[in-house]
Amino acid sequence: MTESTPVSSAGGSGGRRTALRVGIVAGGAVAAVGLLYGVAVATTGGNIPRNTEVLGIPIGGKSVEDARMHLSVALPERLPDAMTVVAGDKRLSRPTGELGLDVDLEATAEKAREGWASPFRAIKTLFGAGREVDPVPAVNTETLQTAVEEMNDEVSLGFVEGGLDFSTGVAKPIAPVPGRGLDDEAVAAALTDAFLAGDSEVAAAIVDVQPEIDQAAVDRALAGIGAKAMSGPVTITVAKNAVELTPAEFGPFLSTEPADGELRLVVDAEGLVDSLEDEVEDLGRPPRDAKFRFDEEEETVEIIPSRAGIVLDARVLGDKLADVLIGDGPRTVDAGARTQAPEFSTADAEALGISDKLSSFKTEYPYAAYRVTNIGRAAELINGSIVMPDEIWSLNKTVGERTVKNGFVRGYIIKNGQFIEDLGGGVSQSATTTYNAAFFAGLKDIEHHPHSLYISRYPAGREATVAWGSKDLRFQNDSGHPVYIQATHKVGSIEVSMWGTKVWDEIESISSPRRNIVSPKTVESEDPDCEEQSPVDGFDITITRVFIKDGEEVKRETYDTHYFPTDKIVCVEPGKGTKSPTPGSSSSPDPSPSRTPKPPKSTPTPKPEPSPSATPTTTSSAPPLPVGSGDDDSGRD
Secondary structure, eight states, X not given: OOOOOOOOHHHHHHHHHHHHHHHHHHHHHHHHHHHHHHHHHHHTTTSSOTTEEETXXXXXXXXXXXXXXXXXXXXXXXXXSEEEEEETTEEEEEEHHHHTOOBOHHHHHHHHHGGGGOHHHHHHHHTTOOEEOOXXXXXXXXXXXXXXXXXXXXXOBSOBOOEEEOTTSSOEEEOOBOEEEOOHHHHHHHHHHHHHTTOOEEEXXXXXXXXXXXXXXXXXXXXXXXXXXXXXXXXXXXXXXXEEEOHHHHGGGEEEEEETTEEEEEEOHHHHHHHHTTTSTTTTOOOBOOEEEEETTTTEEEEEOOBOEEEOOHHHHHHHHHHHHHSSSOSEEEOOOEEEOOSSOHHHHHHHTOOEEEEEEEEEOOOOHHHHHHHHHHHHHHTXXXXXXXXXXXXXXXXXXXXXXXXXXXXXXXXXXXXXXEETTTHHXXXXXXXXXXXXXXXXXXXXXXXXXXXXXXXXXXOOBOBTTTBOOEEEOOSSSOEEEEEEEETTEEXXXXXXXXXXXXXXXXXXXOEEEEOOOEEEEOOTTOOOBOOBOEEEEEEEEEEEETTEEEEEEEEEEEEBOBOEEEEOOTTOSOOOOOOOOOOOOOSSOEEEEOOOSSOOOOOOOOOSTTSOOOBOSSOOOOTTSSOBOOOOO
C-alpha cells in the first residue's frame, strides 16, 4: 500500500499566490514591451527605425525607397572617390571605380529596415538611442584583384613568379625568384573595409613573398604546354575567312598563370581579336541602328539605314585556342563569329511614319559649368525618345535619378523658397523646353509642375520643374501616330523638337495679365553658407492653349499658375543683422493679355483673341504648390 503525504493547504495557497504574482508581473512586462514595440513601429509606420544612420546620414523614419534615394545623393559625399595604399615609401592611388568598390544602396536600405526584428532595439529608438548601419558592399572582386596585383607590381622587390615566355614564338622558361611584396588578399580586404567606413587610405606591410611555382613545375610546363603550343601554326576561321597564324604571330598573346602548383596556358583573347581585325574585313564591327536625320529649315526627315554587325566572344575564342594549342587534334579553331542584327532596323524606322515637324522650342541660359553639364546630360538622355500612340512619356523615367553616377553634378535648386545647391540643378531647363515642345505639338498634358518661384528666362505660366521621386513631367501621345523627340544642346541653349504626323494646323498660347502680385520680403541670414538672392515678385497667371485645325478653333485648355515671391536674401555677420524683414505687396496688374502662337519658321503676327464663349475649358491637373513642398531642379538666374 502506498501512503501519500498530505499537502498543507496554507503552503499550497501561498505558493499559488506567489506564482500568480510572478505571472502577473511577467505578463505585465511582456505586455509593456509589446506596447512599446508597437508604439515604436507605429511612430514610423513600419519604415526604417528612428535615429538610424548610415555613415552619419540620417535615414530613420524613411521608407526603403526614400532611404535609397537619399543615400544615392548623400552617400557619395561620405565615401572616398579614390583610395590610397601606403606601402613603405610609396603611395599607390586608384579611383574607387577602377578598384571595383561600390555600395549596394537597395540592400543597405533593406538592412536598415531590419532593425524592427529586434524589439528591444526598436524600443530604444523611442528614447533617442541611435543606430549606425554599415553600408552593404557591392564589390567587383575580379576588378579589385587585378588592381591590387598591379599595385603589387609597383612595390615588389626581386620577386618573380615562375612561368613561360612565348613572346618570340619560342617557349622560354622564367625562373621563380623569392622576394618581397604585398599580401594581395589582405590589401583587397583592407581597401574594402576602409572604403565602407569612409576612409581613403590604408597602410599595407611589405612582406616576404614566395613564388607559387617552383623550378620543377616550370620545367614540366616547358616540356609540356610550351612544346605543344609552339609546335606549329594554327588556323582560325572567322565567318567565311580562314587566317593562319605562326607561333611568332600568336606567341605574343600567350602567357601562363599558377593553378594548383602547376602552370596553365592563358590567351590574351582581346589582343588577339584586335590583331585579327586587320586580317578579317568588318570583324568587330558593331551593329548600327537606323537613325533619323532632320532638316530643321526644310522640316524634312531622312532615314539613315541600319547595318548588321559581325561580332565574336573573345573569351570563348581564347578558351578554344588554349585547348587546341595544348591538345593533340587538328590545330584549327572556329572563332564563333556571328552576324548581329541591329536593335532598331530600317524597317522599324519606316514603320513609325515620322514625316512632319510638330513643334520646336528653344530656351537659353546664362553660362554656368553645372548648367552645361546637367542640361547637356538631360538632353542626351531625352534625345531619341520614341513615344508610341497612347503611350505616356515621363522625364524622370527617361532621364533617371540625378546622381553623380548618372552623369550629373551639383547645381542650384529651389527649396523652402530659396536657391540652394544640390545634385541635378538646372535640369528644369530641359523640363521646361520639353514641356513647351509637347505643348505646341498639341500632346495631352498628364503632369507638370510650375516652379514655386518665377524664373525670368522661362515663359511665365508655361514652364515646368522636376524633382526625383516627387515631381515629374509627363505627357501622353494622343496624336494617333508615333512621335520622335529630338533634343539638341549647345553651350547656352537647349532645343527640343517633336516629329511625327501632323494633326493640328496650329497651337496657340494666350497669356493672361499677371494678377495678385505680391512683393518679396528682405530676409537677413546669418548662416555661414548663406548666398545672397535677388528679389522677384510673386503673382498668378493663366495660360490658355488653343487648338486650330482647318483654320478653325477646335478646343482650348487653361492652366492656372501661382508663383510665390522670391525673397531678397541678405547675408550678414552673426549679431549684425536688424532681424526685421521688410514685407510689401502690390496689386497692380500687367498690361493686356499676351498671345503666343506656336513658334514656326518665323513668328507670325498675333491673331485676334478667339471668343471663349463656345469653347470648353480645361483646368491644369497640376495645382499650385506651396513654397517648400518639394525640391525644384531649377537653376537660378
